[in-house]
Amino acid sequence: MRFRDHRVVGDILDLAARYRDEGADELVFYDITASPQRRSVDRGWVRRVARVLDIPFCVAGGIRSVADAEEVLNAGAEKVSVNSPALADPGLIGQLSGRFGSQCVVVGIDSQLTRDGYRAFQFTGDPERTRESGRDVLAWVREVQERGAGEIVLNCMGNDGVRRGYDIEQLRAVREICGVPLVASGGAGAPEHFTAVFQDAGVDAALAASVFHTGAIAIPDLKRTLRAAGIEVRT
Amino acid sequence: MEALIIDSGGANLASLQFALERLGARAAVSCDAREIAGAARVVLPGVGSAADAMQRLRRSGLAELLPTLRQPVLGICLGMQLLFERSAEGATECLGILPGTVRRLQAARGRPVPHMGWNQLSDSRRDPLLEGIEPGEYFYFVHSYAVPASELTLAGVQYGESISAVVRRGNFWGTQFHPERSASAGARLLGNFLGLT
Numbered sequence A: 001m002r003f004r005d006h007r008v009v010g011d012i013l014d015l016a017a018r019y020r021d022e023g024a025d026e027l028v029f030y031d032i033t034a035s036p037q038r039r040s041v042d043r044g045w046v047r048r049v050a051r052v053l054d055i056p057f058c059v060a061g062g063i064r065s066v067a068d069a070e071e072v073l074n075a076g077a078e079k080v081s082v083n084s085p086a087l088a089d090p091g092l093i094g095q096l097s098g099r100f101g102s103q104c105v106v107v108g109i110d111s112q113l114t115r116d117g118y119r120a121f122q123f124t125g126d127p128e129r130t131r132e133s134g135r136d137v138l139a140w141v142r143e144v145q146e147r148g149a150g151e152i153v154l155n156c157m158g159n160d161g162v163r164r165g166y167d168i169e170q171l172r173a174v175r176e177i178c179g180v181p182l183v184a185s186g187g188a189g190a191p192e193h194f195t196a197v198f199q200d201a202g203v204d205a206a207l208a209a210s211v212f213h214t215g216a217i218a219i220p221d222l223k224r225t226l227r228a229a230g231i232e233v234r235t
Numbered sequence B: 001m002e003a004l005i006i007d008s009g010g011a012n013l014a015s016l017q018f019a020l021e022r023l024g025a026r027a028a029v030s031c032d033a034r035e036i037a038g039a040a041r042v043v044l045p046g047v048g049s050a051a052d053a054m055q056r057l058r059r060s061g062l063a064e065l066l067p068t069l070r071q072p073v074l075g076i077c078l079g080m081q082l083l084f085e086r087s088a089e090g091a092t093e094c095l096g097i098l099p100g101t102v103r104r105l106q107a108a109r110g111r112p113v114p115h116m117g118w119n120q121l122s123d124s125r126r127d128p129l130l131e132g133i134e135p136g137e138y139f140y141f142v143h144s145y146a147v148p149a150s151e152l153t154l155a156g157v158q159y160g161e162s163i164s165a166v167v168r169r170g171n172f173w174g175t176q177f178h179p180e181r182s183a184s185a186g187a188r189l190l191g192n193f194l195g196l197t
Helices: A012-022 A043-052 A066-074 A084-088 A091-100 A137-147 A168-177 A191-201 A219-228 B014-022 B033-038 B050-059 B062-068 B078-082 B183-194
Strands: A027-030 A057-060 A079-082 A105-114 A117-122 A131-136 A151-156 A182-185 A205-207 B002-006 B026-030 B042-044 B073-076 B101-104 B115-120 B138-143 B153-159 B161-169 B172-175
Touching (some): A012 A043, A012 A219, A066 A079, A079 A084, A084 A091, A091 A137, A151 A168, A168 A191, A191 A205, A191 A219, B014 B026, B026 B033, B050 B062, B078 B172, B115 B153, B138 B153, B138 B183
Parallel strands (some): A027 A057, A079 A105, A105 A151, B002 B042
Antiparallel strands (some): A105 A117, A117 A131, B161 B172
């Protein structure tokens, strides 16, 4: 799918409860069309999700101001994630971490290889509006940390949706310069991809969507695989 | 069962309120000194910076009230840190209910700061708050500052150094982790708190 033809994967609340019961350690909700449509994520469903979840969750989607973030956090989210809005206004990262602490502020980076190397992309939720931001990914990773990001989710777009494994090489390069928690995203297709990204790229967490939504990988099975490989996971 | 959640102006009281409600408790949110003084149990949450939170508590007069409370009080995350004398975060004078200083975690390879994630408790001591919580259960931590393990520590967690995960002195308890986001183990702890008198 590679960021096109996003499928509706079922009612959000049912999914949230299912992943909670299966032992997911954290959930991330992306309202990916919010930024391209110049909207912000719906607080009502953040609240409904918060009512049923007893694990941390992060919300992303058109959070462009301290006021937007405050509403989402007050609705019960643990963290907010900014991507396109941070590229448009990097000062937002410092404003958010100054107000809520860096532990609340996740910066998502959609990275894709161009002729000029890996670049951060904006508005990836809408193929018509997706555009290269002009920022080099490694430089952006350094900058967002200086500005107060408490966590970085690196979504490797070239690998996203194709289920051939995480982009270990790129994640390893980012790990070298990333002193805050680093979350791998894009490419998970099999349990061994998770093992590899923890062991070979040294990431703190691995994010996946389609393999869980479709049931291709069950979380309890995945955790057994990771534990057998000597990776500490919550039981 | 009921607990009052102190609204010190920070964000994210909803997740705590929902967690208490899932346990069948009434969980009001208030910054009114009289209501807090009269509550059966008090929870001091905290998201944000120590300096910000203390400024809010001072402005509302709660900084003087909190040390005088006699009912069970539970500080969570920053709320636990505020119970101590001072914090390295913004060189902040805190409530001084518990002796000790909050320090910044030191980042190292394989140990990023903020510390975010699920960790097992170590060296748990017996306490009504930890009743029924098995050694090795995981709790969810999100923090950049911490209290070193001391004689107040009921349970620790290893993050490069031994830090306090749960503390207690008298009617004041604190957890560095977020029980409201720690799945069934966290619910158990909150349930235990609701049973304290």
